[in-house]
Amino acid sequence: MTDDLYDLNGLAASLQAALDEELTAGGAEVKAPAVELTLPARPEHGDVTTNAALITAKRAGRVPRELAEAVGGRWLAGPGAGVCDRFEVAGPGFLNLFLNDTWYRGALDKLLAEGVDYGRGALPVPQRKRMNIEFVSVNPTGPLHVGHARYASYGDALCRILAFVGHDVTREFYVNDYGTQMLRFGQSLAARYGQRLGLDTPVPEEGYQGDYLLDLADELIATVGDRYKPALEAVVPDVTALPAEVTGELKLWGRDAILAQFRVTLERLRVPFDVWTPESSLYEGDGVHRGFGGEVGKSLADLDGEDLLYDEDGAAWLKTTQYGDDKDRVLIRGTGDPTYFLSDIAYHRDKMDRGFEHMIDIWGADHHGYVPRMKAAFTALPPHDPDKLELIIGQLVNLLESGESRRMSKRRGDIVTVDDLVDAIGVDAARFLLVGRSQDTTLELDIDLAVQQSNQNPVYYVQYAHARICSILKNLPGGGERPAGEAVPAVTVGPHERSLLQALARFPDVLLSAADTRSPHRVHGYLGELAAEFHVFYRHCRVLSDDADVAAFRAGLCTAVRSTLAAGLGLLGVSAPESM
């Protein structure tokens, strides 16, 4: 048989063929569902097992155990002949295959041939999409805190995984630099600036009270000197009375300064972005409709064209109820100002214009109430396809301090920043910690405990396995390098080696499942299991064996584990050190 048999996919495909043949031979006009293989937890259930007969039997009018028996026999007499010694039908109709050493050695050969690209492109080509993934997207009014760190880590890992399995991924940061919050930010900066220049200009009650604005004010003075002092003197103490022009300039300057900090922090956290789209840019451009230009104007024109806008109480409303929302929503306030929602509609229109086949927004749970209206508005826009937009709601971070719950507030300036976290435990530990739990679960984060326990972070367990392998291979003649294309020696494959190879064989399925369910934490869990399998193997199987064939086989196995660990860690934004 061909090389294609030497991984789980190949096995599944050949079993699928046997199943289809059996159904056809039985005269059944039934299309069998896709055969899926699982690796049983118990050795007596074989090396791989499938419930395909169990699932198919009813539809095909067959008895499950009888069907499993027939499929197994057909397969073993055909493609399975060389790689499988026997099969068993067990329980209600499971088909258990007992693979032989030929299969395991062939699997290792295949792993070594794929090297660091093992698992890459695991997604069938027709399923690949041009995707846009938007995450973090916080308004640039203050430092990134640990809550943002979670979404940054989650989104980044998800992007890496989606790209690795085959999607074309654009990572995007939406900069909320428009609207009320930004105005308050500009005023707060003005107030701090005035204070630094000796004026009595308190930060407005609704403003941003954090100390970081004092630092930013110092930076501002270093840049522009006292250029804005006269304007402030004229309004002391009330910075909200400043001319819009002055506030606007300060706002933009502050925005850029904060964004520069974002970039540094995110780079440090190993979270790169391809595109930064400022909300304000959506208002720039031609095509004015209802007084707004740019994408905003075009969106309003689109919606008017669909007869979905109406005016009431001096505001312009969108009939989101026509698309499942529980009430209509304001797009243009009575004051004439646009709502955040209007910006967001324009933003999604813009993304569609840019030709993405699929869009993902990652939001915090505190925004989940916003989902129905966003979905509704998205559906209202051409091409009226709700499936193109996926809204992922991640649960929040519950910050604890010595076991006590601690509320963060950016406006109050009471926050634990991303930089604080990274300073305290390092990037690797932080990334591994933040992406270790399902996005559906609130993350309990006790900073003190995290610092105290950082040296027992599971990340080191995985990294240690990697470093250990590097060390072992260095001790081998030739540094453990194998001649390309040469098959591993025909040695007996022991139980620990089999377990390790089984763990390796799961990697592509883990990636596909992590990608499909948007769950990077599955990669996190897998890495722990793979590392554990390796440590057990190491304990029982000496690599630097006197038997040259055994040594070569085990060195090959180590090499495959090393590259898989490195690939998996890389997908989580964690380094794979050669020594530690």
Place this chain on the structure above:
RNA sequence: GCGCACGUAGCUCAGUUGGAUUAGAGCGUCGGUCUACGGAACCGAAGGCCGCAGGUUCGAGUCCUGCCGUGCGCACCA
């Protein structure tokens, strides 16, 4: 009140899209292992009516319904 999530070991969490007497891991607790390649390791023990009650089927931690508990929302803020 309504909506969306989540309730699994002392703590933090997995559970491969419904699979196989015995539901797993880390930390913590207790007890072991090494004349060899990295002890940040390995092995074992204790610890569970998987929130509660029904239902669906060959089979449920997983799906449905209802309760209970926790979190987050319910703006012409973002």
